[in-house]
Amino acid sequence: MVASSLRSFIKDVRGAKTLADERSIITKQSAKIRTKLRDDHLSNEKKRVNIQKLLYLYILGEKTHFGQVESINLIASDNFVDKRLGYLATILLLDESxxxxxxxxxxxxxxxxxxxxxxxxxxxxxxxxxxxxxxxxxxxxxxxxxxxxxxxxxxxxxxxxxxxxxxxxxxxxxxxxxxxxxxxxxxxxxxxxxxxxxxxxxxxxxxxxxxxxxxxxxxxxxxxxxxxxxxxxxxxxxxxxxxxSDLIPQLSTRLSSLNSKNLEPAYDVQGIQDPFLQCELIVTLKWFFKIGNHLNLDEITQYNNNFNDLLTQLATNTSAAKNPGNAILYEVTKSIFELKLTQPLRVLGINILANFLTPSKNSNTGNNVKYVGLNTLIKVVPEEPASVQRYRKFISQCLYDYDISIKFRALGLTFAIMNEQNLTELTTELVKFLGEISKSHYSYVTSYIDMDDSKDLIVYTVDNLLKKFEIYSNGDEKAKLDTLLTILKISGTFIDLEKTNEFLIALNNMDDMKYKIATFSKELTQILDPKIKANTLIGNASLDLVMIWCIGEYTDLIKLDSSTDKKIVNDNSIVKYLSDLNDKYRLSHDTRMVHYILTAALKLSSKITNGQCVENLRQIIVSHSKDANLMLQTKSVQYELLFNQPDAVKKLFLQAMPKFEKKLINATSVQRHNTTISKAQNQNNDLLLDLLTDTVEKTSPSEVLKPVETKQRDIIADLLASTGNKSQHTGETSTSIPIEVVTLPSDAVSIHDGVELQVYEKTIDISPGLAHLELYIQPKNSKISDIQPLCAVPKTQKLTLSQLRPSNNLDVGKFVKQTLKITGSGKLKLRIKLSFQKDENPASESEQFDYKLDKTI
Missing domain, CATH: 1.25.10 (Leucine-rich Repeat Variant)
Known part of the structure; x- marks a missing residue:
């Protein structure tokens, strides 16, 4: 039965037990509304009821175009009730186009x-x-x-x-x-x-x-x-x-009086007098001085000192105990940094934002205030790094907040303020943080936090820590090695094997060989000692991988080290450990670990003399000669051929790994702090969709056999040369590829003229059901890096984006091209958001705009 009133209609929709029932109710009601609105003799009272139902359908996201004309007709009524509903429906159901x-x-x-x-x-x-x-x-x-x-x-x-x-x-x-x-x-x-x-x-x-x-x-x-x-x-x-400009003194006086203690009860909001008006006055005055200082207008610049004093007064007199006061303080802080005011005022702004990190316990909006404070501090770190450094304690406390978004913002800010002086202190805090969230049942787990969120946090933290270790590579190598191993023990189960390769590169490139051997000897002793049930490494594939690699590289040095317990760490125990790992991973779906085990077994065969152990290593390699995985089978056959060669030949091929040459990260260029957790959140079917980022192939150092230059090429060298290792390119020089130059077509149309970016559009082809467009993006005043275009189309259409050409980094005056393919039906509308970094500034900026084509597909 179709509902006869709005209330019963809503009750029926909310009471539907299945999606099919709900769809049936909505379809029938929509058809009834369409029929009723076509009746010329329908009374205004019944029209209002049907328009109200139509608005509820609009809220549900249903099609309501058939009621637009009737909504406008309702405005023509002399009855105020009809006009009010007609205007409301018109505002919601129509748009400017x-x-x-x-x-x-x-x-x-x-x-x-x-x-x-x-x-x-x-x-x-x-x-x-x-x-x-x-x-x-x-x-x-x-x-x-x-x-x-x-x-x-x-x-x-x-x-x-x-x-x-x-x-x-x-x-x-x-x-x-x-x-x-x-x-x-x-x-x-x-x-x-x-x-x-x-x-x-x-x-x-x-x-x-x-x-x-x-x-x-x-x-x-x-x-x-x-x-x-x-x-x-x-x-x-x-x-x-x-x-x-004559209005500046009047507006300043009114703002100052509003901030006084003489409250008007009619405008009192939690002890603050009309915070909405105070915020608008601050924004208006900010615009006055932003434009006036840019144009150097004497009529405005003469009030600069007065405005600085006013901002100081607002920051001093406004209470931060309640949210209205925080809103005013936030606008004060934004004005200080947007106008690039004096250093004392910038320090005052930092202090305000730091206070946001410790909101009142009685406030229900504590997390919102924390998020705003952290997000703003990330943007202002380049301007006042020393002032932000003073609040490391408050930032670290935010790492243990219940809210996952606050954790990510706190991590981003922690890495933003990390430098060579505080690297050890902050790394210790982050390792402690990793230890807490790596536990399956940590103390502050709630229904809003699950292990998937923890994994995202762990991956983000480890990734950025490794980048910081690359930037500040001249620190204490002993502390760095201990930290890396601690991280692997704590969070190795969450780290992808590709990311573990970064650990291997860092470990291999360390110069303090004596301490490195002693550390791995200690770790290997704990693993191989049957009395220690600390095989906490079970299930920790990342740490297993590191130990496999170390066995292949450093077994001979570990056995010679004075701190090594020869009763526990010997040829038999090491080979048995490799054999056990081979049995463990050979039946797994991910066979990458087996590749490392085979390489370690081959290398180990040249470092031990026990005949039975050497035979056991050969059996590990031979066991995969008929493997279902073709890559494993090929590697097993090739390694067996090399295994049977004389020791003198094997040692030429199986020398120790050289240092890996990696492109160093400039200490002045800091990675983006905006977290990209791919969790889609539907918002009126117009959400900007996350685009796929460029995939970077990681180096797999433990699978690399050092190339040896020989005058004669034998069959073994030929076989090894044909092996499809992806990581043999470490240290090789690549030939330079000419960079593509993108030029702006003469028929391109400007669709956005923003602060930092100019965007043009060229229509390639528009046909029924299909449209091809090209976007050309040009920086205006500054060098732009890491451009991330996000686009969305109506729900009746599907969008396919190509990669940016030639790259996502641009100099002033250059162009980058993005190709769009749109399929579906309806009017062509685009919502575009461009995220980028300016002049190597760590703060991410963005520009967003809508573009409507006067065409349909």
Missing amino acids: QDLLTLLTNMLNNDLQHPNKYIVALALNTLGCLSSTELARDLYPDVENILQTSNDPYLLRKALQCNAKLIFKDRSLLEIFPLSIISSKLLENPIVCTHGVLLGVCKVLQAIFISLDNTLQKENGKGDTEDESTEQDLQQDITIIRTI
């Missing part, structure tokens, strides 16, 4: 002149939400008329908010906007100038500044080729800024 908006022009024009202020307010809300450029130009005179004639603070507030939206849509409206009305009528009249009107004034001023900022960006992007229109727009906007 639809032609149906032309039907609204007359209705909005009439309602903007209506004697009922609440109907006028509805029209202003709708115009602000849905105004296209044409609609903004047609109806702007009505909005301006309200500003000039009305003295009702309620209407003035709505009109100012709407005016700000219209200026966003069409900057040419600034030419006719009466700027004098802000000071003469609004700010100087205490009856009219309520908190709501002040909010509206702030929004209008911000719209003016953003319009000017866009003009400045266009001017900087065009350089010598800027056209006359852009220059005229700039001069006009500068004139406007000079005109409104």
Whole structure:
């Protein structure tokens, strides 16, 4: 039975036991609504019920296009209830690109002149939400008329908010906007100038500044080729800024008085007087000084010291015990760093952010405040590294928070502040952190934390620690070796074998051979001692791999070391250990460990003299000569041939591994701290999809046999040369490949002009069900690195992206190309987010925009 009222409809949908039942209820109700809305004799009361159901369908994500015209028709009613619902439905069901908006022009024009202020307010809300450029130009005179004639603070507030939206849509409206009305009528009249009107004034001023900022960006992007229109727009906007610069003292005074202790009960929010207005005033003043300092306008720069004092007052007088106070302090901090103010103020901003890491225990928003503090500190580390260093203790405490996102942000900030001086201290803390989260049942586990999250944290921590060890390679090698082994013992079960190769490279390249041999001798003794049931290595494949590699490389040195217990570590025990590992991993699905075991057995055969042990090693190799895995079978046959060669020949091939030459990481370039955990979260079917990152082939040093130059090539050398080892390229010089140069096609169209990036689009082909597009991305003012484009399309379409060409690093003036293939149906719409790093700055920046093509597939 189809529901007859909205309440019963919602009850039926929520009570559906299966997805099929829910779909059946929605389909029947949607068909009923469609039929009812076609009835010309349907009363307005029943129309309202059906429109309400339609809005519920919209919330559920169902198609509601068939009710758009009826929503507009409902606005034409003289009944306020009908108008209110009609305007709400219109705002939700329509967007700015639809032609149906032309039907609204007359209705909005009439309602903007209506004697009922609440109907006028509805029209202003709708115009602000849905105004296209044409609609903004047609109806702007009505909005301006309200500003000039009305003295009702309620209407003035709505009109100012709407005016700000219209200026966003069409900057040419600034030419006719009466700027004098802000000071003469609004700010100087205490009856009219309520908190709501002040909010509206702030929004209008911000719209003016953003319009000017866009003009400045266009001017900087065009350089010598800027056209006359852009220059005229700039001069006009500068004139406007000079005109409104007189508002700075008034706005500063009002902000200072709001921050005083004399509270008005009507605007008190948890002991803070109107935090919404305070935040908007701070943002507005920030825009004043950002534009004024950039253009060096004396009318604005003369107030710089006053603004610095005001920010200090706000930071001192605002209580951080409640969330409203934190919101104000956060805006103060953003203003300090965006305006690049003096060093004492930057230190003050760091102190505010550090206080965010220890919010009040009585606050229910503690985790939100922590996240904001950590996320902002990561961005400001390059500007004030020493100030952030002082709060290492608070940052380390965040590592043990319940929230997984806070853990990741704390890790990112920890690696951002890590340097050669605090490497040992922070590494000790991170090893302790790894020990806690590696436990299967650690003390702070909750229903919101599982071992999958722990694995992501472990992999992220180990990955970045290895990078830091590469950057700061001149430290204490003994401590480094102990740390690496501790990490392997703690978290080896979570680390992929490919990542373990990084450990092997680090271990192999250490110069302190004496301590390295003594350490591995101790570890091998613990493993082989039958009295010690500390075979905690069972299941730890990463540590097994390291020990297999060390047996192949250092057995002869370990046996000669004075600290080695010869009763435990001898030829028989070592060979038995290898044989046991071979039996353990030969039946596993992942055969990579067997490759290492075979290589270790071959190398070990040249380091021992016990005949029975040598035969046992040969049996390990021969056991895989008929393996189902072709690679193992080939390697087994080749190794058997080499195994049977005289010792003099074998030792030439099985010499110790040389040092691995790796591309060093510059200490000034720090890795990205934004975590990329691939867990999709659906958000209205318009979520930006994570793209696949470039796959990097890791080196497998334990499988490499050192190449030996000989004058004669025998059959053994030929067989080894044909082995498909992926890691034989270590230390080899690669031939330089010419870099592809991407040029901008003449028919490409500019679709985004941002602060740092300019984006162009070229349409290759659009046919029914298929579209091919190309995006060209160009940095404007700075060198850009690690560009990560994220794109999304409507749910009726599917998007396929190619890799960036030629690379994701760009110099100023160069282009990078991205190819898009879209299949499906509907209008072509793109939401694009570009994440990148600027001038090797560790802070990740991003620009996001929407692009709609006037075509369908």
